[in-house]
Amino acid sequence: MSNIIELKRGLNIPIAGKAVQKAKMAITPDVVAVKPTDFRGLIPKLLVREGDTVLAGSPVFADKVKPEILFTSPVSGTVAEIVRGEKRKLLEIRIKADKEQKSVDFGVVKVSSLDEGQIKDLLLKSGLWPAIVQRPYGIIADPSAKPKDIFISAFSTAPLAANPEFALRDEFENIQTGINVLGKLTNGRVHVSFNKENYAGTPFHKLENIIPHIFGGKHPAGNTGVQISHISPIMKGDTVWTVSLMMTAAIGKLFNTGKYDMTRLVAVTGPEAIDPSYVKGVAGMSMKDLKGYFRPEDNIRFISGDVLTGTNVGPDGFLGFFDNQVTLIREGNEHELFGWAKPFRTSQFSTSHTYFSWLTPNKQYNLDTNLHGGPRAFVMSDVYSKVLPMDIYPVYLIKACLSGDIDKMEKFGIYEVLEEDLALCEYVCPSKIEFQSILSDGISLMMKEMA
Amino acid sequence: MRKFIDKIKPSFEKGGKFGFLHSTFDAFESFLYVPDTVTRKGSHIRDCVDLKRIMIIMVVALVPAMLFGIWNTGYQHSIAFGLDDWGFWDIVGYGLVKVIPLYLVSYIVGLAIEFISAQIRGHEVNEGYLVSGMIIPLIVPADVPLWMLAIAVAFAVILGKEVFGGTGMNIWNPALLCRAFLFFSYPSMMSGDTIWTSGVTRYLSEGKAFACGNGLVDSYSGATPLAHPTVDGLQNAGTSMWDLIAGTIPGCVGETSVIAILIGAIILIWTGVASWKIMLSSVVGGLAIGYLGFASGVTDLPGYYQLLMGGFLFGTVFMATDPVTSAQTETGKWIYGFLVGALAVTVRFFNPGYPEGMMLAILLMNTFAPLIDYYVTDAAISRRAKKVKTAK
Numbered sequence: 001m002s003n004i005i006e007l008k009r010g011l012n013i014p015i016a017g018k019a020v021q022k023a024k025m026a027i028t029p030d031v032v033a034v035k036p037t038d039f040r041g042l043i044p045k046l047l048v049r050e051g052d053t054v055l056a057g058s059p060v061f062a063d064k065v066k067p068e069i070l071f072t073s074p075v076s077g078t079v080a081e082i083v084r085g086e087k088r089k090l091l092e093i094r095i096k097a098d099k100e101q102k103s104v105d106f107g108v109v110k111v112s113s114l115d116e117g118q119i120k121d122l123l124l125k126s127g128l129w130p131a132i133v134q135r136p137y138g139i140i141a142d143p144s145a146k147p148k149d150i151f152i153s154a155f156s157t158a159p160l161a162a163n164p165e166f167a168l169r170d171e172f173e174n175i176q177t178g179i180n181v182l183g184k185l186t187n188g189r190v191h192v193s194f195n196k197e198n199y200a201g202t203p204f205h206k207l208e209n210i211i212p213h214i215f216g217g218k219h220p221a222g223n224t225g226v227q228i229s230h231i232s233p234i235m236k237g238d239t240v241w242t243v244s245l246m247m248t249a250a251i252g253k254l255f256n257t258g259k260y261d262m263t264r265l266v267a268v269t270g271p272e273a274i275d276p277s278y279v280k281g282v283a284g285m286s287m288k289d290l291k292g293y294f295r296p297e298d299n300i301r302f303i304s305g306d307v308l309t310g311t312n313v314g315p316d317g318f319l320g321f322f323d324n325q326v327t328l329i330r331e332g333n334e335h336e337l338f339g340w341a342k343p344f345r346t347s348q349f350s351t352s353h354t355y356f357s358w359l360t361p362n363k364q365y366n367l368d369t370n371l372h373g374g375p376r377a378f379v380m381s382d383v384y385s386k387v388l389p390m391d392i393y394p395v396y397l398i399k400a401c402l403s404g405d406i407d408k409m410e411k412f413g414i415y416e417v418l419e420e421d422l423a424l425c426e427y428v429c430p431s432k433i434e435f436q437s438i439l440s441d442g443i444s445l446m447m448k449e450m451a
Numbered sequence: 452m453r454k455f456i457d458k459i460k461p462s463f464e465k466g467g468k469f470g471f472l473h474s475t476f477d478a479f480e481s482f483l484y485v486p487d488t489v490t491r492k493g494s495h496i497r498d499c500v501d502l503k504r505i506m507i508i509m510v511v512a513l514v515p516a517m518l519f520g521i522w523n524t525g526y527q528h529s530i531a532f533g534l535d536d537w538g539f540w541d542i543v544g545y546g547l548v549k550v551i552p553l554y555l556v557s558y559i560v561g562l563a564i565e566f567i568s569a570q571i572r573g574h575e576v577n578e579g580y581l582v583s584g585m586i587i588p589l590i591v592p593a594d595v596p597l598w599m600l601a602i603a604v605a606f607a608v609i610l611g612k613e614v615f616g617g618t619g620m621n622i623w624n625p626a627l628l629c630r631a632f633l634f635f636s637y638p639s640m641m642s643g644d645t646i647w648t649s650g651v652t653r654y655l656s657e658g659k660a661f662a663c664g665n666g667l668v669d670s671y672s673g674a675t676p677l678a679h680p681t682v683d684g685l686q687n688a689g690t691s692m693w694d695l696i697a698g699t700i701p702g703c704v705g706e707t708s709v710i711a712i713l714i715g716a717i718i719l720i721w722t723g724v725a726s727w728k729i730m731l732s733s734v735v736g737g738l739a740i741g742y743l744g745f746a747s748g749v750t751d752l753p754g755y756y757q758l759l760m761g762g763f764l765f766g767t768v769f770m771a772t773d774p775v776t777s778a779q780t781e782t783g784k785w786i787y788g789f790l791v792g793a794l795a796v797t798v799r800f801f802n803p804g805y806p807e808g809m810m811l812a813i814l815l816m817n818t819f820a821p822l823i824d825y826y827v828t829d830a831a832i833s834r835r836a837k838k839v840k841t842a843k
Contacts, residue, residue, distance in 0.1 A: 015496065233835070307495045329496065332489055339485030340503040348499035353722040354508045355500065369489040373501025374481055374575045377619025380505065381779040382726060391835055393828055395779065411832055419493070426494045430502050431619070436493030 004196055005230050007217030007389035011424055013159045014349055015307060016364035017276045017328075019267040021166045024277040032075050032284035033083075033092040033318035034060050039130055040139050040440075041447060044071070044090050052079045057104030057126055057260035060093050068143060072127025074262035074283045076102040092318065095284075103259040111180045111255055119184050123251065126260045130321070131247035132182075135228070135240050136415035137443050147241040149188035149232060152179070154204045154245050155195035157222035158306040158420075160276075162267035162324045164245050165202055167278065172203055174252030181251050182243060183209050193227045204245075217389060225421040229390045234415045246324055266319065268293050270307070270328040271366040272300050285319050287326070294328050301369055303327040308423035309436070332370025340373070348372075351428050352383070376431040387424040392416060394425050398435055401442030406449050409442055418443075456480060475566050478576035502618075506578045508724045512715035513585045513705070513769065519698055520705035521546035524593045527648045527701050546593075549649050550704060553588035556597050560604045561587075568613040579618030579625075579775075580608065586626040586769060589705025590762065590810075591633060593649040595640055603632040623817045624776045627766075627810055634810070647675050647701035675702050677761045677799065677807055682751050695759040706765040709758075716768040725772035728781065729788035733767040734758060736792025740800075749800050757796045766809035767792065776817040780827040787823055791816045 036044035043064040048054065054073040063069040075097040083092040106126050111119070120143055123129040132141040141147070155164060168175065183190050189211045192204070196216030199205055205212065213231055215221045224242040234240060243251070246264060253261045262283040269276045273293050281289070287302045294300055296315075303310035304320040307327050311320060319326065339345065349357045349365040357363070384394045392413035400408035419436040426435035480486070481503075490497060525542030528534070528549075534541075561584045569576040587604060607629035612621045634641040645651050676690050685691075694700050698708025705711075719725035741754025758764060771777060771791045778787035791812050798808025 013496070235836075301495060303495055309493075310495065312495065327495075333487045335484035335487050337484055339499075340501055341507065345499065350498050350500045352498065352500040352504070354504050354724065367496045369495050370485070370497070371488045371490055372485060372497050372499040373503065374486060374488070376502050376575075376577065377617065379502055379579075379619045380774050381777075382723070382774075382781065385781070391831070393780065393831075396828060412828075423494050427496065428498050428500075430498070430500050430505055432497065432501065434491075434493050 004214045004216055006196070007215060007221045007226070007230075009386055009389040010157075010218030010221055011351055011387045011428070012157070012218045013307070013367070013427065014362075014364050015159050015271065015329075015367045017270040017273050018160050019162065019269045019273075019276040019278055021163060022277050023265060023280055024275070026280040027282070027285055027289045029075055029097045029282055029285045029289065031080060031094050031096050031286055032073075032077075032282060033094045033286070034071060034073060034284055035092050035318065035320065036061060036071070036090050038321040040137070041444070042140065046082065046090060046093070048079045048093065050079050050082055053077070054079060054095060055102050055104045056262075057106065059127065060095075061090070063140070066143065068124050069129050069140060070124060070127050071130060072104075072260055074260070076100075103261070106254060106258045106260070108258045109255055111177060111184070114184070116184050119181055122254070123181075126254050128247070128251050128254055128260065131243060131250065133242050135225070135234055135242060135418070136238075137447055138418040139447070141241050142239075145239055147186050147188065147239050149240050150182050150186050150190045151224050151228055151231070151240060151242045152182075152190065152192045152210075152245055152248055153222055153224045153227060153242075154192050154202070154207075155198075155222050157195075157217075157219035158325075159219070159308060160267070160269035160325070160327060161222075161306055162265065162278070164204070165198070167265040167267065167324055168245060168249055171249035171252070172206075174249040174256055175204070175245065176207055177252030177255050178243075178248035178250070179207060179209055179252075181255060182241075182248065186241070191227075191231055193222075193224075193231075195222070220387075220421055220424060221389065223421055225416060225418050226389055229392075229416050233391075236410060236415060238415070244322060247322070264324045266323075267325045268328070269325060270303070271368075272298060272328040272330055273326075281319065283319060283321050283323075287313060287315055287317050287319075290326065299331045299333070300328050301331050303329065307367070308427060309420045330366070330368040332368030334370075336370075351387075352430070371432055373430070373432050375433065378431055378433065380430055383428050383430065384425040387428055388422065390416065390421065394422055394435070397442075398422075398433070398438050401438050401445075404442075404445055406446065409446060414439075414442060414446055456484075475570060475576070478566065478569070481575070503578050505724050506581045508718065508722050509582045509769075510585050512718040512724070513582075513589065515711035515714040516589055516705040516708065516765065516769075517550075517585070519708040519711040520589055521550045523698060523707055524549050524649050524704060526699060528650045531648045531651055532654075545649070549593045550588060552597055553591065553593070553595070553600060553704070554584075556600050557587045557604055558584045560601045561608050564605060564608045564613065565617075568609075568617070572617075574617065577618035579612070583607070583625045583629075586705075587629050590626060590630050590703050590765065592641070592646045593704050594646055594652045595633065599633060599637055599640060600629075603629045603636070606632045619775055621775060622821075623814055624770050624773045627770055627814055627817075630810055631814060647703075675761065676700055685752075692759070695756070703762060703765075706762040709764055712764045712768050716764075719768065719772070725768070725774070726777070726784050726788075728784040729772045729777055729791075730767055732785045732788030733771055733792035736789035736794075737763060737767075737796050738792075739789075740793045740796040744796070744800050757799065761799075761807045762809045763792075763795055766795070766813055771813050771816070776820065778820045778823050778827075780824050782831075783820070783823040783827040786827075787816055787820055790819075 036042050044061040045064040046061050047059050055076040057072050059070040060073050061071050077095045077097040080096040081094040085091045130140045134141040192210040193213045193215050196214050199214050220226050265278045266281040267278050302313050304313045305323045388394055397412040400412050419439050422435045525545035529537040561580045565580045607625045611625045611628035615621045696709045700707050720727045737757050738754045741757035744750045745753055778784045794812035795808040
C-alpha cells in the first residue's frame with residue numbers, strides 16, 4: 001500500500017441536488033449528436049452526409065491533421081442533420097437512432113496476444129482513441145508518441161459528480177482490461193489514484209498492473225492534474241496521458257465484447273433536478289430525453305458535466321463525449337436588492353468570512369448562475385491558493401496568459417494545469433475574473449507558438 | 452423602484468440620451484442591486500463575495516477608529532483650551548464639526564475623479580476609493596485646510612491610481628500618497644508641535660479658537676509622544692502607557708487609539724480581508740528594531756512603545772495590508788511586513804526632523820513589493836526544478 005497524499009487546500013461547494021444511487025430509467029435515444037467541440041484544438045474532417053446510415057462504431061468524422069484518428073457514432077441510425085456555426089465550423093452531427101441497435105463488430109481479442117501497433121489500430125478504428133487525453137494542453141493524444149506515464153483517477157471530487165462505484169458497478173472486468181491495454185502503450189507505468197475515504201471499500205482497489213496512489217482532501221483532489229503534480233510533475237518536454245475511469249471501462253469493453261459501447265449511467269444532478277438520480281443513457285444523448293427531471297417552464301441551465309467545468313448545452317443540447325453527469329441549475333438573471341450590503345444573506349454560500357455561511361457548515365445551497373458582482377482587476381491575492389493544492393502561483397500564471405508571455409507561462413507551470421484545475425480559483429474570485437477562458441487562450445497560444 | 456430603474460435604464464445605455472453617463476448609472480444601479488448578469492464562460496456558479504463586500508468590510512473595520520477620532524479631536528481641543536465644563540456631547544459635537552468636512556472633501560473629490568475616469572474609459576466604477584476615502588481623513592491632522600486636502604486627494608487619485616489603470620493596478624497606496632503629498636507640499640501643516648490639536652493653528656494665527664474665547668492653557672505642549680520619545684519626555688508631558696493605548700493623545704484623527712485599531716484588526720483578520728501575516732511580521736519587525744535601539748542606547752524606551760506611538764499600528768493594520776500594493780506571495784508577505792515595521796522604527800530613530808516613519812516605510816515597501824514577489828516566485832520555481840531533477 002502506498003502512502004497517503006493528504007491535500008489540505010481545496011473546497012467542496014455545498015450545492016444541493018446530489019444524485020441518489022438508483023438507476024431511475026433507461027433512455028432509448030431518439031436523436032444523438034457527435035460533437036467535434038468536445039475536443040480541444042480539433043479540426044474535423046466530415047466523413048458522412050445527411051441521409052447516410054451508420055452503425056454504432058461507424059466513423060462520422062476524422063481529425064484533419066492526423067486522419068487516422070476517427071470519431072465514431074455511438075448509435076446505429078441515419079445522419080439526420082449536420083449543424084454548422086459561424087464560418088461553417090462543424091458543431092454537431094445529429095444522428096437519428098434506429099429502434100434496433102446494431103454495432104460494428106471489431107472482434108473479441110485477448111490483449112496479451114496483441115502488440116502495441118495492433119492495439120493502437122483498434123483504438124483508432126473504433127473511435128476510442130480520442131478518449132486518451134494528452135498533457136500538457138489536454139488535447140487528443142498523438143498516436144505516434146509514447147507517453148512517460150499514464151494516469152487514471154478512480155474518484156471524482158467535482159461538485160455532485162457521479163459516484164464511480166455506482167456508475168461503473170458492473171465494469172470491473174472491463175476496467176481491468178482497459179488498464180492492461182493502456183499498459184501496452186507506455187514504457188512507464190499506469191498510475192491509478194484512489195480516494196482515502198473509501199480506499200478499502202471500493203472494489204477498484206483490487207485492480208492489477210497499476211501503481212496505486214491514495215489522495216485525501218477536498219476538491220480538486222480528484223482531478224488528474226492535481227494528482228500528477230504530486231506524483232510526478234510535468235516538466236517541459238514531458239508527455240503524459242490521462243484517461244478517465246469511465247473511458248478505461250469503454251476501452252476494456254471494446255476488447256472484451258468487440259463493440260464500441262458508449263452507453264453509461266449518467267447522474268442527473270443539481271438543485272433544479274427533480275428526484276436527482278441516475279439514468280442509463282449514451283454519449284451524445286439529448287437533454288430532451290430527461291423529461292420528468294425538470295419543470296419545462298422554469299428558467300434552467302442545462303450543463304453537460306459539473307457546475308465548475310461543464311458545458312452549457314441548453315435545453316436542446318446533447319451530452320458530451322467525456323461526461324457522465326448532467327447538472328440542472330437555475331439561471332440567476334435577476335436583480336437582488338442590496339445584495340452585497342445585506343449583513344447576512346443566508347441563502348447564498350460564500351467561502352469568505354465576510355459572509356456567515358461558515359456558521360452553517362452542513363447546509364446545502366440552491367446555487368444559481370448569477371455572477372454576484374461585476375468584473376474587476378485582481379485585488380485579493382490570497383484567496384486563490386487556498387483552493388489550489390498545487391505548487392504553482394495561479395494569479396501569476398493567469399497574468400502571464402493575459403499578456404501572452406510564453407516564457408512566463410512556461411515558468412509559472414502552464415504545462416501542469418488544465419482549466420478544470422483552476423476552476424475553483426474562478427469560483428472564489430471576488431474580482432469575477434474568468435480564469436478558465438483566460439487559461440484556454442493561454443494554452444491555445446502555447447500550442448500555436450510551440451508547434 | 453426596480454421598475455423605475457428598468458424604465459430609465461435605456462436612456463443610459465449606449466446611444467441613449469444620457470449614454471455618456473453610462474458608468475455613473477451603472478455604479479448607482481449596482482450599488483443598489485446585485486446585477487442580473489450570469490456566468491457566460493467557465494464556472495457556472497460563483498461565490499457570492501465580490502469586491503463591494505470586501506471593501507465594505509474594510510470600511511466597517513475603520514469605523515471604531517473613526518468614531519474614536521471624532522471624540523478625541525474634541526477632547527484634545529477641550530484640554531488645550533481648558534474647557535473643563537465640556538460634556539461628552541460638546542466634545543463629540545466639536546469633533547463632528549471638524550471631521551465631517553474632511554470626509555466630505557475626501558469623498559466628493561475622490562469619487563468625482565473615480566466616476567469621471569471610469570466614464571472616460573467606459574469601465575464600471577471601482578469601489579476601491581470607498582476605502583481610501585475612509586482612511587484619508589483619519590491620517591491627517593484635524594486642522595488641515597480643506598483646500599489642501601482636496602488638492603492632495605486629487606493628486607493621489609489621479610497620479611497614484613488612475614494613471615495606472617484604477618484599483619488593482621496601482622503601485623502605491625492612494626491614501627498614503629495623499630498624506631505624502633500633503634507632507635512634502637505643505638510641511639508646515641503636517642509637522643511640528645502645534646498642528647496636532649484642533650483649533651491651535653487658528654488660535655496662533657488669528658488669536659481666537661474655534662469654539663470659545665479661552666486662550667491655550669499654560670501646560671499645553673501639543674506635541675505628539677513621538678516628538679519626545681524618551682521615558683522622561685513622556686513623563687513630563689504627562690502621557691502614561693494607558694494614554695497611548697486608549698489614544699487620548701494628540702495625533703492624526705484616527706491613528707491614536709490602539710484599542711479602536713485592534714477592533715478593526717480583529718474584523719479584518721477574521722474576515723480574511725487583510726493579511727494577518729503582514730500585520731504580524733510588521734509588528735515583529737517594529738519590535739525587533741525597537742529593542743535593538745533600546746539595547747544599543749539609541750532610545751531609552753523599550754521596544755513595545757514603538758508600536759503604541761504615532762501611526763505605527765494604524766499603518767500596519769489598515770495600510771500595509773492593502774492587498775493591491777503589498778506583496779502578493781505568502782512568503783513575500785512575511786518579508787514585506789517585517790521590512791515595513793523595521794523601516795518605520797528605523798526612520799523614527801534617525802530622522803529627528805520628521806519622527807513618523809510609517810508613511811515612508813510603507814510607501815517604500817510598496818515600491819519594492821513586486822521585487823520581493825519576483826524573487827519569491829523565482830526561488831520557488833528553481834527549487835521545484837531542482838526537486839524534479841533529483842527525483843528523476
